[in-house]
Amino acid sequence: MMTDEGPLGLVAQLAEHRTSNPGGDGSNPSESTNSSGTTVPPAQAEWAAFLRKLDEARINVHCSESSAWYRGHADASWKLLPSVFRGYTSLKDDRKSLAENMTSDISDLKNVSRISYPDIMNISSFQRSRIRDFLSEINSAKLRINKSKADLDEVRFLRSEMFLLKSNNKLPSITPDRLLAICGLHNIDIPTGNSNSNIQMYLRAVNMGELERAIIQCEDRLRKDRLKLSSARTKIEMVPAIVPGEREAFIEFRFRWRESIGTSWELLALMQHYGVFTRLLDWTESPAIALYFALKHYIDLYNENKVKGATIIENVNFALSKSAHLRIPCLWVLNPYKLSEKSSGHKRIFDLDLEDGHDYFRSFHQSSWPYEKALPIYSPWRKQRLASQHSMFTVHGLSCVDLETQTKTRKGNNIMEKIEFSRISALYGAAELSTIFPVDAYSVFSDMDNLGKYVNEKFIID
Numbered sequence: 001m002m003t004d005e006g007p008l009g010l011v012a013q014l015a016e017h018r019t020s021n022p023g024g025d026g027s028n029p030s031e032s033t034n035s036s037g038t039t040v041p042p043a044q045a046e047w048a049a050f051l052r053k054l055d056e057a058r059i060n061v062h063c064s065e066s067s068a069w070y071r072g073h074a075d076a077s078w079k080l081l082p083s084v085f086r087g088y089t090s091l092k093d094d095r096k097s098l099a100e101n102m103t104s105d106i107s108d109l110k111n112v113s114r115i116s117y118p119d120i121m122n123i124s125s126f127q128r129s130r131i132r133d134f135l136s137e138i139n140s141a142k143l144r145i146n147k148s149k150a151d152l153d154e155v156r157f158l159r160s161e162m163f164l165l166k167s168n169n170k171l172p173s174i175t176p177d178r179l180l181a182i183c184g185l186h187n188i189d190i191p192t193g194n195s196n197s198n199i200q201m202y203l204r205a206v207n208m209g210e211l212e213r214a215i216i217q218c219e220d221r222l223r224k225d226r227l228k229l230s231s232a233r234t235k236i237e238m239v240p241a242i243v244p245g246e247r248e249a250f251i252e253f254r255f256r257w258r259e260s261i262g263t264s265w266e267l268l269a270l271m272q273h274y275g276v277f278t279r280l281l282d283w284t285e286s287p288a289i290a291l292y293f294a295l296k297h298y299i300d301l302y303n304e305n306k307v308k309g310a311t312i313i314e315n316v317n318f319a320l321s322k323s324a325h326l327r328i329p330c331l332w333v334l335n336p337y338k339l340s341e342k343s344s345g346h347k348r349i350f351d352l353d354l355e356d357g358h359d360y361f362r363s364f365h366q367s368s369w370p371y372e373k374a375l376p377i378y379s380p381w382r383k384q385r386l387a388s389q390h391s392m393f394t395v396h397g398l399s400c401v402d403l404e405t406q407t408k409t410r411k412g413n414n415i416m417e418k419i420e421f422s423r424i425s426a427l428y429g430a431a432e433l434s435t436i437f438p439v440d441a442y443s444v445f446s447d448m449d450n451l452g453k454y455v456n457e458k459f460i461i462d
Contacts, residue, residue, distance in 0.1 A: 043316045046425035047432070054287065054331065057417040061335040069283040069334040069376070069392055072294025076330035076420045080403035082396050084277040088243045089118040089400055105131055106240075112138050115237050115372050115398050116405070124244045134236035141229035148225050152218035154182050159211055165203050176202055186214035234368050241398040247365045249276060262380075264360040265352045269381035269393070279364075281374070281403065283334060285390035291433060294329040294421070298430035301326065312435060316427045323423050334416040336376035336392070339407065342415065343373040343397070350377045352395075371397040373406045 058068050071080070081089065105128050106117055112135065123131075158179065161172040179202050183190045188210045190202060253271050254261065261267050272278045284290050292299070301323060306315040337347045344350070352358045363369045374394040399406055407415040421429070 041313050043313055043320075043424045043428040046422050047428040050419065050421060050425045050429065053419045054333070057333040057419055060417055061333055061414055062338065063333070063335045067285055067336075068287075069285060069336050070287045070290035071281070071283050071332040071334070072290035072292065073330050073332065074294060074297055075327035076418070077327070080281065080332065082277075082279045082281045084243045084246055084279050085396065085400050086277075088122050089120070108135055109236065109240065113233060113237050115241075116401050117240065117399070118401055121240055121400060122244075123240055127239050127244065130239045131236060134232055134239065137232040138229060138236065141225060141232055144225045145222065145229060148218060148222040151185070152215070152222055155186060155211065155214045155218055158182050158206070159215065162203050162206060162208070162211070165200060172199060172203060174199065174203075179203070179206075186210075186217070188214055237398050238364075238368050240400060241369070242364060243277075243279075246279070250361060250365075263353045264362075265377075265380035268360050269379060272393075273381065279396040281394045281396065283336075283376075283392045283394060285392060287331070288433070289390060290331055291429060294331050295426055295430045295433060297326050298323070298329070298426045299434050302427060302430045303434055306431075312428070312431045316424070316431050319427050320424055323427060326423070326426075328420060328423065329426055330418055330420045332416060332418055334376075334394075335414075336394075338415045339374065339394070340376050342407065343371050343375050349392070350375055352377050353380055369397055372399050373397055374399075374403050 061068065079086075105123065106119065106121055109131060110117055158174065161174045161179075164170055165172050176199050179199065180190070182188070183206065189207050190205050250264075250268070250271070253276060254267055257267070257270070261270070268278055268280060272280045272282070298319075302315065302319045305319045305322060307318065310318075336349055340349065341347045350358075352360070357363070374396050377393050377395055379391045379393055394403065396403075404413070404416065404418070407413050
């Protein structure tokens with residue numbers, strides 16, 4: 001099954017493996033020649049080229065020495081989105097009539113939020129109502145902030161005029177009417193007079209202690225108004241971050257499981273394992289495991305059509321003629337430490353079971369999750385199956401856009417890289433994984449059902 005040489009051991013062996021049997025891919029592409037002058041079949045050459053790209057990708061994301069994470073996709077067009085978001089960030093045909101209203105809601109949301117959102121989100125009517133309520137709260141908070149800033153500017157201006165008069169005896173620019181208005185608004189005692197009274201007399205009569213008190217009150221009111229705005233923004237950002245039904249699914253699964261469960265993150269990982277849609281995205285430290293998931297359909301096709309006694313190249317060419325219905329797969333390479341730095345400011349993988357204040361249920365459904373972008377985490381559920389897969393996770397935060405979009409910058413993307421297969425390289429890789437260095441369902445999942453299938457296929461089924 002798996003080698004004992006660490007996550008990269010098998011891929012290193014695959015890269016070194018060479019077959020001496022020439023062959024074509026059915027479309028007569030030109031053959032290549034290796035450094036020793038030996039003709040290399042196109043299938044093998046393309047597989048070797050793919051492995052070189054894998055090494056280059058690790059270097060490009062600065063993982064040549066540190067551990068990279070990998071994820072295999074059977075379809076290269078799939079986005080890096082957790083399962084719970086896939087239907088949430090697109091519209092089904094029967095909901096397209098809501099597109100205009102949804103687009104308006106999301107557009108308003110983008111104007112007040114720091115989070116990046118997809119153009120269309122399948123938000124519920126309750127979410128739209130909540131968004132509009134919080135938008136009203138945000139607009140009111142902005143008005144209060146503008147008023148508080150204006151009041152603070154006025155009392156500070158009055159103080160500066162008093163300092164100017166005392167320091168160099170220059171004639172101040174403030175008018176008596178403006179001075180009286182400021183003092184009246186902030187309950188600053190001043191001798192009564194008329195608008196023709198001498199402004200210098202007014203300024204000298206202002207109680208400096210009461211003026212400083214008014215400044216402190218204005219600063220405190222502005223601070224509170226800004227906190228209210230920040231709170232309203234946090235609330236509105238949590239509304240679209242929670243997929244309709246996500247909370248209820250967690251509660252229902254927890255109730256129905258009826259066995260001892262540890263933390264809420266352990267339960268979420270358990271839900272992911274059993275096919276419940278969650279905000280977790282599976283990764284692995286082993287490229288061989290990622291290759292298995294990317295090439296699973298090609299492995300099945302190769303094994304269904306291989307002929308005993310034929311060479312790998314001959315079997316690959318035969319399977320290639322029947323592969324037109326299969327999607328083009330891909331492999332993703334991620335630097336989890338750079339992702340963590342971008343998401344949290346820390347170059348580390350998070351163990352959320354040890355992080356105070358990071359409980360899944362409380363953070364996402366009762367309070368507020370602090371991270372906008374996806375966060376790399378250790379697997380909370382530590383069972384043999386996950387250990388055999390070298391499993392890790394990213395947990396999507398407030399942003400519902402795919403992980404590739406989250407990590408892009410104007411200069412490109414040095415956090416992750418995508419490598420696509422050609423059909424022939426996918427089939428040759430499938431042959432290598434299933435024939436020369438067997439990676440099968442049992443070595444990946446380590447369960448009894450797949451052990452039974454493995455024994456049948458190896459010894460019983462012809």
